[in-house]
Amino acid sequence: xxxxxxxxxxxxxxxxxxxxxxxxxxxxxxxxxxxxxxxxxxxxxxxxxxxxxxxxxxxxxxxxxxxxxxxxxxxxxxxxxxxxxxxxxxxxxxxxxxxxxxxxxxxxxxxxxxxxxxxxxxxxxxxxxxxxxxxxxxxxxxxxxxxxxxxxxxxxxxxxxxxxxxxxxxxxxxxxxxxxxxxxxxxxxxxxxxxxxxxxxxxxxxxxxxxxxxxxxxxxxxxxxxxxxxxxxxxxxxxxxxxxxxxxxxxxxxxxxxxxxxxxxxxxxxxxxxxxxxxxxxxxxxxxxxxxxxxxxxxxxxxxxxxxxxxxxxxxxxxxxxxxxxxxxxxxxxxxxxxxxxxxxxxxxxxxxxxxxxxxxxxxxxxxxxxxxxxxxxxxxxxxxxxxxxxxxxxxxxxxxxxxxxxxxxxxxxxxxxxxxx
Numbered sequence: 404x405x406x407x408x409x410x411x412x413x414x415x416x417x418x419x420x421x422x423x424x425x426x427x428x429x430x431x432x433x434x435x436x437x438x439x440x441x442x443x444x445x446x447x448x449x450x451x452x453x454x455x456x457x458x459x460x461x462x463x464x465x466x467x468x469x470x471x472x473x474x475x476x477x478x479x480x481x482x483x484x485x486x487x488x489x490x491x492x493x494x495x496x497x498x499x500x501x502x503x504x505x506x507x508x509x510x511x512x513x514x515x516x517x518x519x520x521x522x523x524x525x526x527x528x529x530x531x532x533x534x535x536x537x538x539x540x541x542x543x544x545x546x547x548x549x550x551x552x553x554x555x556x557x558x559x560x561x562x563x564x565x566x567x568x569x570x571x572x573x574x575x576x577x578x579x580x581x582x583x584x585x586x587x588x589x590x591x592x593x594x595x596x597x598x599x600x601x602x603x604x605x606x607x608x609x610x611x612x613x614x615x616x617x618x619x620x621x622x623x624x625x626x627x628x629x630x631x632x633x634x635x636x637x638x639x640x641x642x643x644x645x646x647x648x649x650x651x652x653x654x655x656x657x658x659x660x661x662x663x664x665x666x667x668x669x670x671x672x673x674x675x676x677x678x679x680x681x682x683x684x685x686x687x688x689x690x691x692x693x694x695x696x697x698x699x700x701x702x703x704x705x706x707x708x709x710x711x712x713x714x715x716x717x718x719x720x721x722x723x724x725x726x727x728x729x730x731x732x733x734x735x736x737x738x739x740x741x742x743x744x745x746x747x748x749x750x751x752x753x754x755x756x757x758x759x760x761x762x763x764x765x766x767x768x769x770x771x772x773x774x775x776x777x778x779x780x781x782x783x784x785x786x787x788x789x790x791x792x793x794x795x796x797x798x799x800x801x802x803x804x805x806x807x808x809x810x811x812x813x814x815x816x817x818x819x820x821x822x823x824x825x
Contacts, residue, residue: 493727517577518684528559585796604661625678674729
């Protein structure tokens, strides 16, 4: 926000035009680390000798030998968190006392793909209009034929989910497996997820309110402003308006059955990643709860279920850290979300052990017994058709998809679907 108006941090249109042939804000090799290969031929061609041969690392860029001190993904599983963890922007925003305890934190994974935002900065910044958001399903894609390698999409995406292919000189990104979505099938990452943590569904929203929601002054209100955009598909007036606008009946039905709508709007347990970026992201996350449950159900624990809520404020993953990730620093809503998850676990545990659940606990969070049991079914034991409610595409109204089956995808010179193009 600048002077009450939305502005890209990469600069105005005039500034981007001035720097069109030299974008000064591109990632450098230091951001990705210099790639290397190992000299395996030394191992495979080595004659018998007294000492074991060594495959030394060699730069893939210069061909020179390297002395490795760091590399990509070296922080995995907390391996290098003591070195880089305190430089995490989400940690920098935390209080110093919490930072000191951060090295003892419970590890969490945060799988990230393109957010397919409602207000995508990559689309706004592209001088060639190669980046676009599809009207029919909201997927953000790159027109490979229109891309001219200006790379402002790489600069402007705050989630850094647009990449530049130096072989084809084109921008590339997650496509949300749109051919599968068009066929009513989930994305590959969702379908193959062993932990079954991914869900896909339809959400109806008021496109006319996107700019207003993204322009809210208070960053902590951006999450609530985005919630106000979403429309209730079970409202007869909304369903009638959607049908009048040309949305097919099966899409409206899918929106009414959407697992995403339940998590985001009905129960308010799913949250957007970095709403302060003002792009209105559409990949949402349920914050982790495991560290709390371990204090209650852990071996030798003497805590009772009534201690759940106090434990939330003493969890090993700091509330402030999760708030900086998912609610622009609003700890109150993170705390409420975790309380709902803890209450669900407590309720279902009491039910499974033939004890009387504390109904007052869940009612204090604005939930009912039916809400808790439906949450449990969807989050713990959901079947395939419950996790993925995806209607088939209706693009036959503007294109003959049947005739296009088997045609070349990304059919530009050197592209992965070039069909023999050199």
